[in-house]
Amino acid sequence: MPTSLPDLDPTPNYKRVLIKVSGEALMGEQAFGQDIGTMERIALDIKAVIELGVEVCIVVGGGNIFRGVSGAAKGMDRASADYMGMLATVMNALALQNVMELNGLETRVLSAITIQEVAEPYIRRRAIRHMERGRVVIFAAGTGNPYFTTDSAAALRAAEMDCDALMKGTQVDGVYDKDPKLHKDAKRFGTLTYHDVLAKDLKVMDASAISLARNSQIPVLVFSIGEPGSFARVITGQGRYTIIQD
Numbered sequence: 001m002p003t004s005l006p007d008l009d010p011t012p013n014y015k016r017v018l019i020k021v022s023g024e025a026l027m028g029e030q031a032f033g034q035d036i037g038t039m040e041r042i043a044l045d046i047k048a049v050i051e052l053g054v055e056v057c058i059v060v061g062g063g064n065i066f067r068g069v070s071g072a073a074k075g076m077d078r079a080s081a082d083y084m085g086m087l088a089t090v091m092n093a094l095a096l097q098n099v100m101e102l103n104g105l106e107t108r109v110l111s112a113i114t115i116q117e118v119a120e121p122y123i124r125r126r127a128i129r130h131m132e133r134g135r136v137v138i139f140a141a142g143t144g145n146p147y148f149t150t151d152s153a154a155a156l157r158a159a160e161m162d163c164d165a166l167m168k169g170t171q172v173d174g175v176y177d178k179d180p181k182l183h184k185d186a187k188r189f190g191t192l193t194y195h196d197v198l199a200k201d202l203k204v205m206d207a208s209a210i211s212l213a214r215n216s217q218i219p220v221l222v223f224s225i226g227e228p229g230s231f232a233r234v235i236t237g238q239g240r241y242t243i244i245q246d
Contacts, residue, residue, distance in 0.1 A: 012235045014164035016055040016131065019046070020154040021169055023064035023092055025225050033064060034095050041228055042169075043100040046136060048232040050105065057127065057137040057161055059154040060096060062088025082146035086113055089150060093140035094118060106135045112144030112153070124160050131161070151209040159216040166218050167234065168205060169225025174242035175204045192244045210244070219245040 021042065028035030046056055065088035070081075090111055097107045108130045111119040119140060120126065130137050142153040151168075158166040172180055173188070177200070180186040189196075194214035198207055204222055205213075213220050223234045223241035233239030 010052060010236070012049075012052045012054050013237050014054060014235060016057075016161065016163050017049075017165045017167055017235065018057045018059060018154060018158040018161060018163045019167040019169060019231065020059050020151065021061065021096070021225065022150075023061040023088065025169055025171070026060075026092055026096070027064045034092065036099065039096055039099040040103065042225065043096070043103045043105065045225075045229060045231040046100065047103060047105055048229065049235050050134070050136065052232065052235060054235060055131040055134075057131060057139065057157065057163070058093075058096070059139045059142075059150055059157055060089055060092045061150040062086070062092055064088075065091060079146040082142075082148075083113075086141040086144070089142060090115060090119060090140045093138045097138055100136060107138060108135050109138045109140055112139070112141040115141075127157075128161060149206050149209065151205040152212065155205070155209040155212040155216070155218070158218050159212065163218060166213055166220045167231065168220055168222045169231070170204075170222055171224065171226055173224040173227070173230075173240040175202055175222050175244070177202070189242050192242060193246055194244060195246075197244055204242075204244070213244070214246070217246070219243055 026034045026039055028038035049056055062085050066084050093109045097109050100107045109119040110122045110127055112122045114121055127137050139157050142148060142150045143156055175189045176186040178186045194210050197210050221234055221241050221243050223230050230239050234241045
């Protein structure tokens, strides 16, 4: 499967970006777990961006394996459920790392909870150094704290890594006023402010993540990760996406 995109303007708009990949995005057509073909496609999309000269880091979710909020809703202790969700993100990070390295991408997994046998501990300067050397850094275990989502972890790591943008890969090609899969008259937004997202209660990311992105003045670009090549196109200002900024 080629990584080059012949119709792509080779000039990226950003030098360093963080992409949030949900656990659900790794499932493909499966109802649970990870789909190798889907992960390979995501890996090749990331490789195309790396080939443009962009430094990339990733925050991966765990919803394809376990969701802390769902566990808590069924009576589990919320903190314990959230830690289980963090472990799910580590499993996804290791799977994604393996697929990416099989496709020629040097990758490091940094975990916010200490699992030294399988992942490096999260150290900000180490993560930045890895990216400067051309490696893809995958951040696992969220923020390392219960009660915080991986969306919040994505905004936090984007700020800590001095990223130029936070890329949110979803199942649709931007932000809508309601679920376009359920409502044919759903309106798609091309641009939004952080305030718009909070005031309209748009469910693109949780309020903590949007607030942190606003405080750090990091634009959030929402696009469909299910479309091959979309990541590179968004990086170069092409394709369909919604940008959230002031």
